[in-house]
Amino acid sequence: AQSVTQLGSHVSVSEGALVLLRCNYSSSVPPYLFWYVQYPNQGLQLLLKYTTGATLVKGINGFEAEFKKSETSFHLTKPSAHMSDAAEYFCAVRRVQGAQKLVFGQGTRLTINP
Amino acid sequence: EAGVTQFPSHSVIEKGQTVTLRCDPISGHDNLYWYRRVMGKEIKFLLHFVKESKQDESGMPNNRFLAERTGGTYSTLKVQPAELEDSGVYFCASSQDLRDTQYFGPGTRLTVL
Numbered sequence: 001a002q003s004v005t006q007l008g009s010h011v012s013v014s015e016g017a018l019v020l021l022r023c024n025y026s027s028s029v030p031p032y033l034f035w036y037v038q039y040p041n042q043g044l045q046l047l048l049k050y051t052t053g054a055t056l057v058k059g060i061n062g063f064e065a066e067f068k069k070s071e072t073s074f075h076l077t078k079p080s081a082h083m084s085d086a087a088e089y090f091c092a093v094r095r096v097q098g099a100q101k102l103v104f105g106q107g108t109r110l111t112i113n114p
Numbered sequence: 115e116a117g118v119t120q121f122p123s124h125s126v127i128e129k130g131q132t133v134t135l136r137c138d139p140i141s142g143h144d145n146l147y148w149y150r151r152v153m154g155k156e157i158k159f160l161l162h163f164v165k166e167s168k169q170d171e172s173g174m175p176n177n178r179f180l181a182e183r184t185g186g187t188y189s190t191l192k193v194q195p196a197e198l199e200d201s202g203v204y205f206c207a208s209s210q211d212l213r214d215t216q217y218f219g220p221g222t223r224l225t226v227l
Contacts, residue, residue, distance in 0.1 A: 004156075036218070043118070044157075044205065044218035090157065099170055100212055101147065101159035 002027045002093050006105035014113045019063075019078040021108050023091030026072065031093040033074040034102065035065055039087045047089070050074065061085070086112045116140065118219035120206050126225045132194040135222045139188070139208030145169075146189050147209075147216060148181060152202040160204075163189060164212070196226045 007022040025031065035047040048059025055067040061084075065076045074091060091105040119138045127133050139146045148160040160179070161171040165186035174181070178197070183189040193200050203223050207216040 041220075043220035044207075046215055046217070049215065092157075099162075099172075100145070100209075101162060101170060101173070102149070102157075102207075102216060103159070104149075104157040106156045 002031060002095070002103045004091050004093055004103055004105035006089075006091050006108050008108055009106060010109050010111065012111040012113060013081050015083055016080050019076070019081045019085065019110065021076040021089050021091075021110065023065075023074045023076065023105060024072055025074065025091075025093045027093060027095075029096065030067075030069055031095055033065075033067055034092040034094070035059065035063070035074075035076050036090045036092060037087050038090065038107075044090065047076070081110075081112050083112050083114065086110060118206055118208050118217055120204075120219040120222050122222060123220065124223045124225075126227065127196055128227055129198055130195045132192065133196055133224060135191045135193075135204050135224070137189045137191070137206030137208075137219060139206070140210075140217060143208035143210050143217075144186065145209040145212060145214075145216075146183060147207040148189070148191055149205040149207065150202050151205070151221075152199070155202075157205065160191075193224075196224075198226050200224060201226045 003026045005024045033050040036044040050067045058064045088109045092102040121136045146163040151157045159173040162169045163183045180192045203221040205221045206219045209216045
């Protein structure tokens with residue numbers, strides 16, 4: 001069975017500082033990987049995804065993530081945090097073949113300090 | 115293009131009552147998914163429709179939950195009778211093809227008192 005672990009349910013950084021949100025997965029075969037973001041009072045929005053090809057994936061709003069197969073990780077980073085980045089972030093995996101349901105991590109709430 | 119819409123945005127009901135949640139997917143999307151997030155837990159899959167057929171309902175918690183997608187357009191999720199542990203946010207998502215990105219609606223927050 002697939003599972004996702006996000007280290008840290010709450011992360012706080014200063015405006016302008018590096019954002020690093022950690023995601024590790026467990027899967028018998030490398031899955032597709034996703035980061036979704038939920039801003040206050042909104043639905044989930046896709047930030048970026050890895051399916052095939054380049055392991056460093058760039059998403060919206062300056063975020064990027066790197067798929068590291070050897071570490072079973074897909075950490076999300078942004079070089080310089082902005083106040084508007086305050087939201088809850090979800091890492092998710094999905095099988096390449098078979099069932100297409102997303103399996104989510106517990107979520108990480110990101111707070112930006114001025 | 116309109117996104118995934120869900121109705122109502124909030125629902126507060128008494129234990130034992132019935133509630134029906136509705137999801138309108140993006141037009142032309144054959145795949146429709148329901149997910150749920152119970153307070154403090156991760157978002158969990160409930161079921162997956164391909165058009166009007168249930169492709170995967172492995173996440174449905176029990177027979178108090180009934181999902182339908184008549185005509186392959188909008189979907190409803192009925193909870194009858196509701197229990198306290200059903201409280202949470204119910205998300206709907208849709209995708210055009212099976213392996214396409216799933217686009218999520220804003221969710222319905224259900225509170226069972």
